[in-house]
Amino acid sequence: MNALEITGLSKTYSNGKTALNNVNLTVPQGSFFALLGPNGAGKSTLINMLADTVRPTSGKVNLFGKNLFLDRAWCKKRIGVVPQEIAFDPFFTPREVLRFTSGLFGCKPDEAWFDELFERLELKEHCNKNTRQLSGGMRRRLLVAQALVHRPELVILDEPTAGVDVELRRRLWSFMRELNEKGITILLTTHYLDEAEELCDHVAIIDQGNLLTARPMREMMREIASSHLCLNYGRAIELTDDDLAALASFEPRATEDGVCMKLGRLEGDRSTFHVAYEAAVSRFGPPVDAGVRSEDLEDVFLRLTAKEKAS
Numbered sequence: 001m002n003a004l005e006i007t008g009l010s011k012t013y014s015n016g017k018t019a020l021n022n023v024n025l026t027v028p029q030g031s032f033f034a035l036l037g038p039n040g041a042g043k044s045t046l047i048n049m050l051a052d053t054v055r056p057t058s059g060k061v062n063l064f065g066k067n068l069f070l071d072r073a074w075c076k077k078r079i080g081v082v083p084q085e086i087a088f089d090p091f092f093t094p095r096e097v098l099r100f101t102s103g104l105f106g107c108k109p110d111e112a113w114f115d116e117l118f119e120r121l122e123l124k125e126h127c128n129k130n131t132r133q134l135s136g137g138m139r140r141r142l143l144v145a146q147a148l149v150h151r152p153e154l155v156i157l158d159e160p161t162a163g164v165d166v167e168l169r170r171r172l173w174s175f176m177r178e179l180n181e182k183g184i185t186i187l188l189t190t191h192y193l194d195e196a197e198e199l200c201d202h203v204a205i206i207d208q209g210n211l212l213t214a215r216p217m218r219e220m221m222r223e224i225a226s227s228h229l230c231l232n233y234g235r236a237i238e239l240t241d242d243d244l245a246a247l248a249s250f251e252p253r254a255t256e257d258g259v260c261m262k263l264g265r266l267e268g269d270r271s272t273f274h275v276a277y278e279a280a281v282s283r284f285g286p287p288v289d290a291g292v293r294s295e296d297l298e299d300v301f302l303r304l305t306a307k308e309k310a311s
């Protein structure tokens, strides 16, 4: 079963801006899914459509097999959304916010669950203050608690860690990881790509409303991320036309202190490391030092989105 099956989803706002263009995306149940994209890519538009605050221009979304736009009441109980914008009644306390939100979902206030949420989100000492007395980071954590009040099966977080310090960010992620281990599907947007790479098992990248890629994180890093063999000769190497032709399959690039060559895969998933190393040694001699540098998610993200901009 998939948590979300999004088919042909598009959104053109009334000012003519197309924020999402025919997006097809599947979010497997139980996944920890990163939805990434540069500013203005369309991430919040997509999330707001799932949260029923923005209407799609066209397309269909199934949530755990039910049509999100037709079975709204059923679906609403299963989704918890942490929006990017923070808005609370300033005279409510965090505890009152959670009680009120429970009512909106037709649930009885579950004070023991509220206490657990306050504890896990470091709001225990602040739960009876007015929300206007809370800091930006505390309010953002209260948004997370509010989204979890009705124990949703799919939690959607739109940049939940913006303005949250490193320590609390770690704790928030460890809480999300625990929820995910209990079977809850997590879909998040973030600009912290190192965190997304560490936490998420699936990733999708959108840019200018178009879905560029969506796949399991490991597959993405294995198939799209490239590795380079960097040979240090302690001096600049000038690549001649002959060098460039002989090493063409490694796309060689001169660096400050040597040369870098792109690695590929041989049969049996073996790296071309040895072939590249020997080819370089046969042309330039043995290096002083050598190392392999692999692209991380941020490198892949920048490469894919730069390509989209150029096209």
Ligand SMILES: Nc1ncnc2c1ncn2[C@@H]1O[C@H](COP(=O)(O)OP(=O)(O)OP(=O)(O)O)[C@@H](O)[C@H]1O
Pocket: 013, 014, 015, 017, 018, 019, 037, 038, 039, 040, 041, 042, 043, 044, 045, 046
């Ligand atoms: N209500 C609206 N009316 C018109 N255009 C809008 C509206 N909301 C968003 N847009 C435009 O749609 C595009 C996508 O915006 P969206 O907020 O979905 O992007 P995002 O990926 O969430 O960006 P960010 O990372 O900055 O939050 C942007 O060009 C934005 O200016």
